[in-house]
Amino acid sequence: MTTMQTGAGLDGKRVLVTGASRGIGRAVAERLHEEGAVVLAAARSFTGRADGNLLSVSADLTTVEGCDAVVESVRSHLGGIDVIVHALGGSSAPAGGFAALDESQWRKELDLNLFPAIRLDRALLPLMLAQGSGAIVHVTSIQAQSPVFEATLGYAAAKAALANYSKGLSKEVSPKGVRVVRVSPGWTETEAAVALVERLAREAGSDYATARGKLMEAIGGIPIGRPNTPSEVAELIAFIVSPRAPTMTGVELRIDGGSLPVV
Incomplete structure (x- = not known):
């Protein structure tokens, strides 16, 4: 008789979580820390608890300089990387549809929801490829498929771009040992x-x-x-990055209570 392994098997894994000061990001950082990972929680400001295995770095990830600071923190504090969870995201755009979104608003949506993941992946993926293993989770949104045009068109478009980028990246790096998965929450x-x-x-x-x-x-x-609750999304992500999902890559997992009416 075989006993099912209940732990996520993350002891000692080096993890970066972005957007980790609140919401889904914070729940993910705390959940992976509970599973034994050494977690670097990155956010513009971080007020969560910290101990030897739950570290934090304050940086504005909407800027190149902020992303560079996080990369340096990964190298200096973790010495490498096994898991990246890109939970950063949100929208500050006004309501009013396409006409309400000027050049500045579009730039803000892309700078928050797309470019940080691209910049951090570009800098940190070589470390994963060199060791032949790793897992990356891009937190997208069901709005990538069902945009709410009245208020969050820019956010939805940026998340759709992130999903497309994530799929392409998975096809490139999965044969080299790095898994890339999208998690698409509904209202959380x-x-x-x-x-x-x-x-x-x-x-x-x-x-x-x-x-x-x-x-x-x-x-x-x-x-x-x-x-959803943030902890429910975090539980899904903890499973994805664990050894219990060794062949899961290139897919999008929706967690939306059945909101999106598609097959």
């Missing part, structure tokens, strides 16, 4: 999402549950009846 109840619902409730003079339900209706519904 992060701190920012909670703040949004609270604002909508105040504006409508309703309570949180009512505003939450209306928002779910506005995005087309969530068949399972609720959003």
